[in-house]
Every structure is written in structure tokens, then in C-alpha cells.
Amino acid sequence: MTRQGELSAAVEAVLIDEDTLGRRIAELGAEISADYRGRDLLLVGVLKGAVFFVSDLMRSIDTPCEVDFMAISSYGSATDSSGVVRILKDLDLSVEGRNVLIVEDIVDSGLTLAYLVRMLRARLPASLEVCALLTKPARRTTDVECRYVGFEIPQRFVIGYGLDFAELYRNLPYVGILRDELAAQAEELP
Numbered sequence: 001m002t003r004q005g006e007l008s009a010a011v012e013a014v015l016i017d018e019d020t021l022g023r024r025i026a027e028l029g030a031e032i033s034a035d036y037r038g039r040d041l042l043l044v045g046v047l048k049g050a051v052f053f054v055s056d057l058m059r060s061i062d063t064p065c066e067v068d069f070m071a072i073s074s075y076g077s078a079t080d081s082s083g084v085v086r087i088l089k090d091l092d093l094s095v096e097g098r099n100v101l102i103v104e105d106i107v108d109s110g111l112t113l114a115y116l117v118r119m120l121r122a123r124l125p126a127s128l129e130v131c132a133l134l135t136k137p138a139r140r141t142t143d144v145e146c147r148y149v150g151f152e153i154p155q156r157f158v159i160g161y162g163l164d165f166a167e168l169y170r171n172l173p174y175v176g177i178l179r180d181e182l183a184a185q186a187e188e189l190p
């Protein structure tokens, strides 16, 4: 099997192809540029899943902006987060008085994001909004608000374009649905 074949063998179906991702991210970038024109903007990328999204999004924003990263891990099973978040890497920059835009890969129950929003709000930014590439509205258990959303997706475990399964498949150029057999294993991972 080729290397690419090995990667795509985990994919049941392509959910969002590369072109569709690129077009939607360009639209989000244009919207964000218009909304923040004349104001400072600090993008906060959430590692590791949002790494490709934040770099493509930032390149499609045509107003001056900065970027910083946080790495977090949420307690819970691989498929169900508990909302208790451990900070693995904090921001290098202060967010006090800044217009902050959290850039997330995927919002599922919303518990992780709700925690992140509470934590950053306590640091007194001038404004705090969220841009999520993917959301699964049917799984939402919190009412955390995302100002910008790339795509609403069904309740399936997805991989690719930064999203992993057991740290693999982030390098797929599209968002794909993980095969059922592997998804069943995901539920058992710590």
C-alpha cells in the first residue's frame, strides 16, 4: 500500500474536500478582515488541531494581526470531553485590552471551549470571540457562542486537516469521517 493509501484507508468518506475548505476559509478571512478593520487583532490558535486552520485563516486576513498559541488537553475519553482542561502551553502574549479571536478546530460538546473562554475572559481582553472551523451542533451541551463557523457537521468522528485520531491523520489535506471500526476504538482511548 502507498503511504497516501495507508492514510486514506482510515477514511470512510471525505466530508469536506480541500477546495471547499479553501473557499470557506477565504470567506471567513474576508468577514474577519471587515469586522476588525482599524482595530488590533490577536488570533489565539488552539494546538494542535487548529494549526493548519489558523495558518490558512491568518493568510486570508488582510488587516494587521498577531498570532499566539495555546496547547490544552481535556480530560475525559477520546470522544467525550469532561470540560476540565489542562494547559500544556500558555500564551506568550498578554491579552489584556486586546481584541482576541480564539481559533478552534472543532467544537463538539462545547465544554473545552467554554472553559477556554472563561479563562481568557478573566484576563480582561477588550473583546473575545471564537472562530471554529467545524461544529457538531447536535452534540452541544453548553451554549458557548461561536461568532464565526466554517461548517456544521453531523455527529461523526472526523480526522484530517489538523484533526487526529491517536495523533495520526492530521496531515490528510481534507476532513474525512473515521471508519467505524477505528471510531469504536476511539471511544476506548484514555
Ligand code: 5GP
Residues within 6 Å of the ligand: 049, 074, 080, 081, 082, 083, 105, 106, 107, 108, 109, 110, 111, 112, 113, 156, 157, 158, 159, 163, 164, 165
Ligand atoms: P468538546 O469539549 O467540545 O466536547 O471537545 C472538543 C475537543 O474534542 C476538540 O478540540 C477535539 O480535540 C476533540 N474532538 C471532538 N470531536 C472530534 C472529532 O470528530 N475528531 C477529532 N479528531 N477530535 C474531536
